[in-house]
Amino acid sequence: MLSSIIFLPLVAAALLAVLRVPDRVARWTWIAVTTADLALVGVLIARYETPADGGLAFEERARWIPSVNSSWHVGVDGLSVPLLALTAVVFCACAVYGLREDRRPRQHAALFLALQTTCLGLFAAQDLIVFFLFFDLSIVGMYAAIAGWGHGREAGRSALQFFLYTFLGSLALLLGFIGLYLAADPHTFDIPELIAAAPLQDHPVAGGFVLAALLVGLAVKTPTIPFHTWLPPAHTDASAIGSAVLAAVLLKMGTYGFVRIAMPALPDAWRGAAWVVLAVGIASVLYGALVALAQTDVKRMIAYTSINHMGYVVMAVGAAGLLGGGTAARELAVTGAVTQMVSHGLLTGALFLLAGVLHDRTGSYAMRDYGGLARTAPLWSGLFAVAAFGSLGIPAFSGFIAEFQVFAGSIGTTAWAAIALPGILITAALFLRALQLLVTGLPGGRSISFSDVRAVEAVPVTGLLLLSLAIGVLPWLLLDLITPASAVLVDLVGR
Amino acid sequence: MTGLLWACATVPAVVGAGLCVSGRRADRVAPAVGIVTAGVVLALSVAVALGRPATSAPFLPGAVFGLAVDALAAVVLPAVAAVTLLVLVFSAADVSGARARYTGLLLLFAAAVVVTVCATTLPALLFAWEVMGATSYALIGFRWQEPHRVGAGLTAFLTTRTADLGLYLAAGAALAGGSGLALADLPGLPAPWRDVAAAGLLVAALGKAAQLPFTAWLSAAMQGPSPVSALLHSAAMVAMGGYLLLRVSPLLGATSWAGPTAAWVGALTALLLGAVALAQRDLKQLLAASTAAQLGFVVLGAGVAAVAGGTAHLVAHAATKALLFLAAGAWLTALGTKQLPALRGAARRWPLVGVCAAVGALALAGVAPLSLWATKDAVLAGAHEESLALYLVGLAAAALSAGYAGKVLWLVWQRLPADAEAGYDTEEEGTRQVRALQQAPLVVLAAGAAVLGLLALPPVGDTLRQALDGSGPTPGLVELAVSAVVAVVVLLLVRVRPLQPLPGWLEGWLGLARATDVVVVRPVLHTAEALARFDDRVLARAVTGAGRGALRTARAAARFDDGVLDRAVAGSATAGVRLADATGRADLAGPDAAVRSLAAGTRWLGGWARRTQTGQLHQYYVSAAVVLAAALALLLAVR
Amino acid sequence: MLTGIVFWVLAVVAVAAGVAVFRADSMARATYALAASFIAVGLVLLLVDLEFLGVITVLMMTMEMAVMGIYMIMFMGMNPALMPMDMVHGKRPALAVAIGTFVVLAAGALLVPWPTRRGAPAADLVTSLGEAIMESKMLVMMTVSPVLFATIVAALVLALPRGRYDRLGDDLRAGKAPR
Amino acid sequence: MTLQTMLLVAAALFSVGLYGAISQQVVVMVMMGLELMLNGVILAAAAFWWFLSPTPDGQVLLLVVITAMTVEMAMGFAVATLLHRSRQSDMTDMATDLSR
Amino acid sequence: MMMEQSPLALLPELCLLAGAVATLLAGSFLPRQRQWVARLIAVTALLAAAVSAALAFPGGRSRDFGPPAETVFGAFVLDTATGVTRLVVVAAVLLVIGLGVDELAGTARESETYALLLLGGLGAIVLAATDDLLVLAVAFLLASIPVYALVGMVRSPGAAEAALKTYLLGALSGILLLLGATVLSGIAGGTAYVDLATGLAAAPAAAVAVGALAVLAGLLFEAGGVPLHQWVPDATQGAGTAAAAFLTTVPKVGALVAAARLVDVLPGALSWPLLVGLLAAATMTLANLAALAQTDARRLLGWSTVSQVGYLLMPVAVVTSTSAATPALLVYLAGYAVTNLTAFAVLAAVPGARSLTDFRGLARQRPWLAAALGISLLSLVGTPPTAVFLGKLTVFTAAWDGGLAWLVVVAALNTLVSLFYYLRWLVEAFRPGEPAPTAGWAHGAALAGALGVLAVGLGAGLVTALTGDGTLG
Numbered sequence A: 001m002l003s004s005i006i007f008l009p010l011v012a013a014a015l016l017a018v019l020r021v022p023d024r025v026a027r028w029t030w031i032a033v034t035t036a037d038l039a040l041v042g043v044l045i046a047r048y049e050t051p052a053d054g055g056l057a058f059e060e061r062a063r064w065i066p067s068v069n070s071s072w073h074v075g076v077d078g079l080s081v082p083l084l085a086l087t088a089v090v091f092c093a094c095a096v097y098g099l100r101e102d103r104r105p106r107q108h109a110a111l112f113l114a115l116q117t118t119c120l121g122l123f124a125a126q127d128l129i130v131f132f133l134f135f136d137l138s139i140v141g142m143y144a145a146i147a148g149w150g151h152g153r154e155a156g157r158s159a160l161q162f163f164l165y166t167f168l169g170s171l172a173l174l175l176g177f178i179g180l181y182l183a184a185d186p187h188t189f190d191i192p193e194l195i196a197a198a199p200l201q202d203h204p205v206a207g208g209f210v211l212a213a214l215l216v217g218l219a220v221k222t223p224t225i226p227f228h229t230w231l232p233p234a235h236t237d238a239s240a241i242g243s244a245v246l247a248a249v250l251l252k253m254g255t256y257g258f259v260r261i262a263m264p265a266l267p268d269a270w271r272g273a274a275w276v277v278l279a280v281g282i283a284s285v286l287y288g289a290l291v292a293l294a295q296t297d298v299k300r301m302i303a304y305t306s307i308n309h310m311g312y313v314v315m316a317v318g319a320a321g322l323l324g325g326g327t328a329a330r331e332l333a334v335t336g337a338v339t340q341m342v343s344h345g346l347l348t349g350a351l352f353l354l355a356g357v358l359h360d361r362t363g364s365y366a367m368r369d370y371g372g373l374a375r376t377a378p379l380w381s382g383l384f385a386v387a388a389f390g391s392l393g394i395p396a397f398s399g400f401i402a403e404f405q406v407f408a409g410s411i412g413t414t415a416w417a418a419i420a421l422p423g424i425l426i427t428a429a430l431f432l433r434a435l436q437l438l439v440t441g442l443p444g445g446r447s448i449s450f451s452d453v454r455a456v457e458a459v460p461v462t463g464l465l466l467l468s469l470a471i472g473v474l475p476w477l478l479l480d481l482i483t484p485a486s487a488v489l490v491d492l493v494g495r
Numbered sequence B: 001m002t003g004l005l006w007a008c009a010t011v012p013a014v015v016g017a018g019l020c021v022s023g024r025r026a027d028r029v030a031p032a033v034g035i036v037t038a039g040v041v042l043a044l045s046v047a048v049a050l051g052r053p054a055t056s057a058p059f060l061p062g063a064v065f066g067l068a069v070d071a072l073a074a075v076v077l078p079a080v081a082a083v084t085l086l087v088l089v090f091s092a093a094d095v096s097g098a099r100a101r102y103t104g105l106l107l108l109f110a111a112a113v114v115v116t117v118c119a120t121t122l123p124a125l126l127f128a129w130e131v132m133g134a135t136s137y138a139l140i141g142f143r144w145q146e147p148h149r150v151g152a153g154l155t156a157f158l159t160t161r162t163a164d165l166g167l168y169l170a171a172g173a174a175l176a177g178g179s180g181l182a183l184a185d186l187p188g189l190p191a192p193w194r195d196v197a198a199a200g201l202l203v204a205a206l207g208k209a210a211q212l213p214f215t216a217w218l219s220a221a222m223q224g225p226s227p228v229s230a231l232l233h234s235a236a237m238v239a240m241g242g243y244l245l246l247r248v249s250p251l252l253g254a255t256s257w258a259g260p261t262a263a264w265v266g267a268l269t270a271l272l273l274g275a276v277a278l279a280q281r282d283l284k285q286l287l288a289a290s291t292a293a294q295l296g297f298v299v300l301g302a303g304v305a306a307v308a309g310g311t312a313h314l315v316a317h318a319a320t321k322a323l324l325f326l327a328a329g330a331w332l333t334a335l336g337t338k339q340l341p342a343l344r345g346a347a348r349r350w351p352l353v354g355v356c357a358a359v360g361a362l363a364l365a366g367v368a369p370l371s372l373w374a375t376k377d378a379v380l381a382g383a384h385e386e387s388l389a390l391y392l393v394g395l396a397a398a399a400l401s402a403g404y405a406g407k408v409l410w411l412v413w414q415r416l417p418a419d420a421e422a423g424y425d426t427e428e429e430g431t432r433q434v435r436a437l438q439q440a441p442l443v444v445l446a447a448g449a450a451v452l453g454l455l456a457l458p459p460v461g462d463t464l465r466q467a468l469d470g471s472g473p474t475p476g477l478v479e480l481a482v483s484a485v486v487a488v489v490v491l492l493l494v495r496v497r498p499l500q501p502l503p504g505w506l507e508g509w510l511g512l513a514r515a516t517d518v519v520v521v522r523p524v525l526h527t528a529e530a531l532a533r534f535d536d537r538v539l540a541r542a543v544t545g546a547g548r549g550a551l552r553t554a555r556a557a558a559r560f561d562d563g564v565l566d567r568a569v570a571g572s573a574t575a576g577v578r579l580a581d582a583t584g585r586a587d588l589a590g591p592d593a594a595v596r597s598l599a600a601g602t603r604w605l606g607g608w609a610r611r612t613q614t615g616q617l618h619q620y621y622v623s624a625a626v627v628l629a630a631a632l633a634l635l636l637a638v639r
Numbered sequence C: 001m002l003t004g005i006v007f008w009v010l011a012v013v014a015v016a017a018g019v020a021v022f023r024a025d026s027m028a029r030a031t032y033a034l035a036a037s038f039i040a041v042g043l044v045l046l047l048v049d050l051e052f053l054g055v056i057t058v059l060m061m062t063m064e065m066a067v068m069g070i071y072m073i074m075f076m077g078m079n080p081a082l083m084p085m086d087m088v089h090g091k092r093p094a095l096a097v098a099i100g101t102f103v104v105l106a107a108g109a110l111l112v113p114w115p116t117r118r119g120a121p122a123a124d125l126v127t128s129l130g131e132a133i134m135e136s137k138m139l140v141m142m143t144v145s146p147v148l149f150a151t152i153v154a155a156l157v158l159a160l161p162r163g164r165y166d167r168l169g170d171d172l173r174a175g176k177a178p179r
Numbered sequence D: 001m002t003l004q005t006m007l008l009v010a011a012a013l014f015s016v017g018l019y020g021a022i023s024q025q026v027v028v029m030v031m032m033g034l035e036l037m038l039n040g041v042i043l044a045a046a047a048f049w050w051f052l053s054p055t056p057d058g059q060v061l062l063l064v065v066i067t068a069m070t071v072e073m074a075m076g077f078a079v080a081t082l083l084h085r086s087r088q089s090d091m092t093d094m095a096t097d098l099s100r
Numbered sequence E: 001m002m003m004e005q006s007p008l009a010l011l012p013e014l015c016l017l018a019g020a021v022a023t024l025l026a027g028s029f030l031p032r033q034r035q036w037v038a039r040l041i042a043v044t045a046l047l048a049a050a051v052s053a054a055l056a057f058p059g060g061r062s063r064d065f066g067p068p069a070e071t072v073f074g075a076f077v078l079d080t081a082t083g084v085t086r087l088v089v090v091a092a093v094l095l096v097i098g099l100g101v102d103e104l105a106g107t108a109r110e111s112e113t114y115a116l117l118l119l120g121g122l123g124a125i126v127l128a129a130t131d132d133l134l135v136l137a138v139a140f141l142l143a144s145i146p147v148y149a150l151v152g153m154v155r156s157p158g159a160a161e162a163a164l165k166t167y168l169l170g171a172l173s174g175i176l177l178l179l180g181a182t183v184l185s186g187i188a189g190g191t192a193y194v195d196l197a198t199g200l201a202a203a204p205a206a207a208v209a210v211g212a213l214a215v216l217a218g219l220l221f222e223a224g225g226v227p228l229h230q231w232v233p234d235a236t237q238g239a240g241t242a243a244a245a246f247l248t249t250v251p252k253v254g255a256l257v258a259a260a261r262l263v264d265v266l267p268g269a270l271s272w273p274l275l276v277g278l279l280a281a282a283t284m285t286l287a288n289l290a291a292l293a294q295t296d297a298r299r300l301l302g303w304s305t306v307s308q309v310g311y312l313l314m315p316v317a318v319v320t321s322t323s324a325a326t327p328a329l330l331v332y333l334a335g336y337a338v339t340n341l342t343a344f345a346v347l348a349a350v351p352g353a354r355s356l357t358d359f360r361g362l363a364r365q366r367p368w369l370a371a372a373l374g375i376s377l378l379s380l381v382g383t384p385p386t387a388v389f390l391g392k393l394t395v396f397t398a399a400w401d402g403g404l405a406w407l408v409v410v411a412a413l414n415t416l417v418s419l420f421y422y423l424r425w426l427v428e429a430f431r432p433g434e435p436a437p438t439a440g441w442a443h444g445a446a447l448a449g450a451l452g453v454l455a456v457g458l459g460a461g462l463v464t465a466l467t468g469d470g471t472l473g
Helices: A002-020 A023-047 A078-100 A105-124 A127-149 A155-183 A191-197 A204-221 A232-237 A239-263 A267-293 A298-317 A325-364 A378-391 A399-414 A415-420 A423-438 A455-473 A478-495 B001-025 B030-051 B073-096 B099-118 B122-142 B147-179 B181-186 B189-206 B218-219 B224-234 B237-247 B248-252 B257-278 B281-301 B305-335 B353-366 B371-387 B388-412 B436-456 B460-468 B478-495 B509-537 B542-566 B571-587 B590-594 B598-611 B617-637 C002-023 C027-047 C051-075 C089-109 C127-132 C136-157 C162-167 D003-023 D029-052 D057-087 E009-031 E038-054 E080-102 E110-129 E133-152 E157-188 E193-199 E205-223 E230-237 E241-248 E250-265 E271-291 E297-317 E325-349 E367-381 E387-401 E406-428 E440-460 E460-467
Strands: A057-065 A070-076 B055-059 B064-070 E002-004 E070-072
Touching: A002 A023, A002 A057, A002 A070, A002 A105, A023 A078, A057 A127, A057 B064, A057 E460, A070 A105, A070 A127, A070 A378, A078 A105, A078 A239, A078 A325, A078 A378, A078 A455, A078 A478, A078 E080, A105 A127, A105 A239, A105 B590, A105 E193, A127 A155, A127 A239, A127 A415, A127 E070, A155 A204, A155 A232, A155 A239, A155 A478, A155 E406, A191 A239, A191 A325, A191 B248, A204 A232, A204 A267, A232 A239, A232 A298, A232 E110, A239 A267, A239 A298, A239 A325, A239 A378, A239 A399, A239 A478, A239 B248, A239 E080, A267 A298, A267 A415, A267 A423, A267 A478, A267 C162, A267 E241, A298 A325, A298 A399, A298 A415, A298 A423, A298 E250, A298 E367, A325 A399, A325 A455, A325 B571, A325 E250, A378 A399, A378 A423, A378 A455, A378 B388, A399 A415, A399 A455, A399 B055, A399 B122, A415 B147, A423 B147, A423 B353, A423 B509, A423 B590, A423 E367, A455 A478, A455 B590, A478 B055, A478 B353, A478 E297, B001 B030, B001 B055, B001 B064, B001 B281, B030 B073, B030 B099, B030 B181, B030 B218, B030 E133, B030 E367, B055 B122, B055 B388, B055 D003, B073 B099, B073 B224, B073 B305, B073 B436, B073 B460, B073 C162, B099 B122, B099 B224, B099 B237, B099 D029, B122 B189, B122 B218, B122 B224, B122 B237, B122 E038, B122 E460, B147 B189, B147 B218, B147 B237, B147 B598, B181 B248, B189 E367, B218 B224, B218 B281, B224 B237, B224 B281, B237 B248, B237 B281, B237 B305, B248 B257, B248 D029, B248 E367, B257 B281, B257 B371, B257 B388, B281 B371, B305 B353, B305 B371, B305 B436, B305 C127, B353 B371, B353 B436, B353 E205, B371 B388, B388 B478, B388 E110, B436 B460, B460 C136, B598 E271, B617 C089, B617 E157, B617 E205, B617 E271, C002 D003, C027 C051, C027 D029, C051 C127, C051 D029, C051 D057, C089 D003, C089 E205, C127 C136, C127 D057, C127 E250, C136 D057, C136 E110, C136 E133, D003 D029, D029 D057, D029 E271, D057 E133, D057 E157, E009 E038, E009 E070, E009 E080, E009 E110, E038 E080, E038 E110, E080 E325, E080 E460, E110 E133, E110 E241, E110 E250, E133 E157, E133 E205, E133 E230, E133 E250, E157 E205, E193 E250, E205 E250, E205 E271, E205 E297, E230 E241, E230 E297, E241 E297, E250 E271, E250 E325, E297 E325, E297 E367, E297 E387, E297 E406, E325 E367, E325 E387, E325 E440, E325 E460, E367 E387, E367 E406, E387 E406, E387 E440, E387 E460, E440 E460
Parallel strands: E002 E070
Antiparallel strands: A057 A070, B055 B064
């Protein structure tokens, strides 16, 4: 079940790469496959029952490299199911949006289908090598997406920077994985076994180094400051779909790594580093928000808000390592972190797709080139306004649920987390400012002959926003999945 | 009955969202739909006020979405629903263009208010609280074509959201203290967390209620349509700030400082904003300042645990101020101005509007037996019990309210000047007519403004007090008389001696907006820009810095390398000199090298590495010999 | 004693001849000097009872030097007498490296506490060598044969500009195939 | 004649050969330098054999050294010829197209 | 220790030798256009060698260099390492022939080339399998002499220069190796490694250091590691493609296994792991930096080879301290061989292309070839699930386990640097342009190689089972 979900897109990608089908067929195949995969994920969720005693559901295991105790081991729990669903949803939305792609659509579809496999695989991986495999391949795939379909003048350069930077992260990650492997007795790359063993529990120095490697690797991908500098250029030069996938799914790989590997496998070291993680998270929140506030390019602005939003996640997982507060608060923080991953995926995905419409029409992301879009493109404006409000954490959208939990949980653990509160405010300010510049006022500049969103653009965005709305109004649908897993995680970290 | 409560919240939300989404297509039916919905909500709210249901739904782990109607909510909820209905009726005649969006947003707002009033847990409260903020932004910036209106919405939203952060803080504190997120549990928190929670709630409430120092946003918010002001800035949103404090009054009382702080902030706001109101030359600005001042009494009431008085004042003020805002809106639509000088004699043009406005103004002034006279005194009685100073400040504030109310009253009832037309149409094109639909709500509200004082007077007042306070203080006859006399005297005084122009800082709302701009907004923007520059120039090139470092090392290494290869015999002295020289030169070249990217640095290193590949065989031999010798030395040295 | 004197004479000859190789003013003389150095070392081998190997060394080196002379004069068309001999580069680094190497090696030779002799030479050294080659070290000789084979092939491939197809035609029927 | 003295002489021969290998430009002269180094190795091998372990292994080693010398020289001539034919040069300095 | 004297145990080697002789003989009687018969003979010999090597594969009998399971003629170890080396070398030579057919067919020296390839392969196997300094010295000659000839085979000025450089460095290295063998055998009293292990323990450290270092230097030449690496890029650029593919692959396999065997028996008094680790670091760093700005694809691959040797030296450094080292080395060697040959096959498939820009348009015109190039380059970078990733994973693990965590960090950073130039090439292949015409056999070889790269990575369980039965470390 799980393996077929993971590999269905890859098989389709291979077929698309091999068979020279017409462009139309390629586009619709893409949509069909992503929809099918989404349906499969839906079935999976429907049949998902929280496994007892913190175990995994839909577990599959096959021999791969027995000599290093690494196997094709996949399985899901409350932390990964939401992200699997997010991946399927975002890629499906991108497939619809991609109907308008006219540059090598067959290869484009194949590339993104392959990328989907890497993302799904990563979120289901229960083996460090499998995890790393998909982690690295996602970089390669994203590189190809930016370099091949990006539209900035310096797309190649940005792509290279992206590749180098995240590759550096992946290497650091690999070092950390090797450290974990060697520390475990018997040596193993199997994540559940590593978590059960918590190998470096009594080795503070070694544990610290291994955790540092993991943290650097994951922080680059997340990205947190000061490892974020690859993100703005990558987003600026990527295509709309590329940006959406990058922000909505790929960034989650970093934070997912925290909750899947770093926290449970190195509880001792994590608690030791929790203050650092917390500080980095807070700094990312404030810094990302402030720098975003100063941007004049709408896509760069959204990119920086990603740093801010992912900062909430980092802050929450950092707080979860502080034993001072009550268990309930730390569980809430972790639940909030996972919720925020999903929420950010939906909302930022929508925002990037909308920003893509701007570029598609006029070739510019500069906010001062626009104004009064509410008149010429009311639908776009409405969607953008909703997405912006969702993103700045207005209730009834998922962002609020996530941020409330993150803050309540983090502050409930340590009052220092309150320092990050202005991040909410600055985010609000910058989104409202963007709305003011782009949407309101009298039409001017490039807005004058701006044509409103077409169906293929509006449908995916609307879908993402509706999901965000659903989570915002009925959060327990999602939280019932996450909460048991975060309780298990907090328990593990507290060992 | 719980179903009714849910319906009370969801019906306007769903209808409102539907209207917003359907856009211009629904413009024609929107007013009717809105009025019907508001009517339903009013009916439902009366029903739940009588039935007092309590319910909850799963929301977050460990925190339900709790709604309940208690005595406090039972008083406020129908009032808010009624004002909403009346405002919608008025708007049907007053607001043109994009009616679906307008009505939809108003209904969404109403839904949020319903939830706020009934919320029993922090998540539910914050949920509705933030939605109120967002819809208020959208409503203030309703005419988005005009940038300054959107900007005003932004100011309002951001200011109130700043205060809202207190709720996040309170939620964190509640969790940290281990009490769960129910509002009723907060007073039971352990010591430091209880204070944090109280502080958070206090800040959030003061922000929404436009109390000092968050007052400025209310001035900006007057850019919105007048009916919006009537609902948001009198009956609902601003009032919700006071309402929250009334609701958590036990929490305030549980700490030693929160109650007095609230009381004094309220009293001072009442006083200072009263003065501000007195100085205004714009009717809506005057009303806004007055709103802040009147809410000050509510906050004061919450602070001194005079919940019943505060509640009565809240409701009475809602009716009064909605009335006045609607009247101002009617004049604005008809005459195209809200400048006080231009409104001379406006009341005489449409007598019904004028009479209603007069009732409102008199009530605002605290003239007996109109509503605010009694409710205010109920609050002040509580203040008197707390401290005399507080009472006197409150009394002074009451006097000021009589002053500005009188200013408006006498002005609009002056004889219509001959050149009246000259002052019109300064802000928009006036229609020169007030429709029946606009007038009808005024009458209802005027009735309310007149009689709602009963809420603070026996026998109704006693019932209310028993339901809310248990046995709170009641105003003595002397106090009632004193305040009534003060009101009348001040009113007459204003009539006899028209006011001299007051200092500019009063008219400019104490300079709060500018202060916020200077103290908060600009520094933040500067920081943001500085950080963005830092990000672009420094952080993004931190890699460059690394490159530069590598560059220097590489140069030194290269020099060293050449030195060894070409001049193995020249002695270490020369090599040392060259090394130092090279390092020095690299240092000089620093600023130049600073702009290079990492790629350049690494490429340079690559060039150095390739330079070892000279193609000269004898140099390969030498280098092999040197390296092997070094290896030998290493082997023998490190054991 | 006599051995010592002979050794020292031979040692001086070997080293001096070695130095002479690079100080000679013509390639021919350099070749002679190298041969002399080899012969001196071959004679030292005789001093330590390695008659067979010593003789082999002398013979092989004499032959090789002859080949070298012939190679230079006849094959490459150089006139050794006329060739200028100052074709050196980087003399000083070379000298430095050489001196450094010598210092290291000599220091090692003199300072290392060499172990004592283990065992004694076999009575018949040649026989023992033969036995070693045919028995315990058979693989060495088994490997040498492909080395020689490879050397012949490789040297011919490199040295001969014209292969068989140049000489005999593409179908190896000389004269018949059109060129 | 002791082990040390023989090794000293071998070291001298090796170093002189190394000097030649590094300093000479003509390929054949470089080869002579290399031969001289091997000459030192032969002497050292003989010394080790005689003074430390007079086993048949040492003799085989000498044989291998001599074989290696011959083989390497044969290849050297072949390479020099190739260079001479294809570049009309027998100098190592002249062959520096492949660098960097 | 079991001593086996049966020449049948050396059947794969004999196949190679006989194949070389037969190929050469056949070639000298074959018309120029019918030398494919010689090729057929060579391939047959290789296949025979492969089959016999597979049949003789020692299974799980010995995972380590320790006391060998079986030794032939007292100097040829039949253990896992030898078994893997045999298979890898034979497969590599087959692949070299496959990718070289287009280039070599019909040339005047075709059959000689095949014979030399077989001999060079034989040399590499003996080099890797021996545990006797004497055989090591001779095998060094057998492995290097065919390389000189192969480099100079095309007779261009560049090839001649490359052959000269290779030869002169090789000769010096050979002398160093002989010097080292002399010193070591002198102080240990024997040339077999078993004698070294016992004899060197009490021997003076300085002498051990000089001797072992000299032997190591010889092997470093063969492997292409610092400080005797300079010939590799030159030879790769100057030689023909098939020869370059051969010399960047096969000798390294032999030399690195031989170096591992040598380091394994050196006494622990000296810090060999540190030294070899430093040499590894120097090798990979220098090569990666030097490769950065290369514009000639062949030269780039030459430097890439050197850098890979740097990674390959990591397990050699820790061979004494962790049992994971040997399997890691073998895995990496196998992965590297197939990957590197795939890259060369792509080169051979586009014979007209020299500089990186010549590959423009490849993806458009020959998507499969571009895919093969992409797979091989990403594998060289170490992207999962390719062959070299598996190698890097095991090698990094072994090095860390062996106490050289700093070296792992250096290697990781180097990997990052290497990404630059591999990516540059890949990017060119995906740019629009008119590519040079392609050659058929090499095209096939490239695809086969790419499949091999993926197979090694995905079939990692099988590969690691071969190299070290089941448990690593």
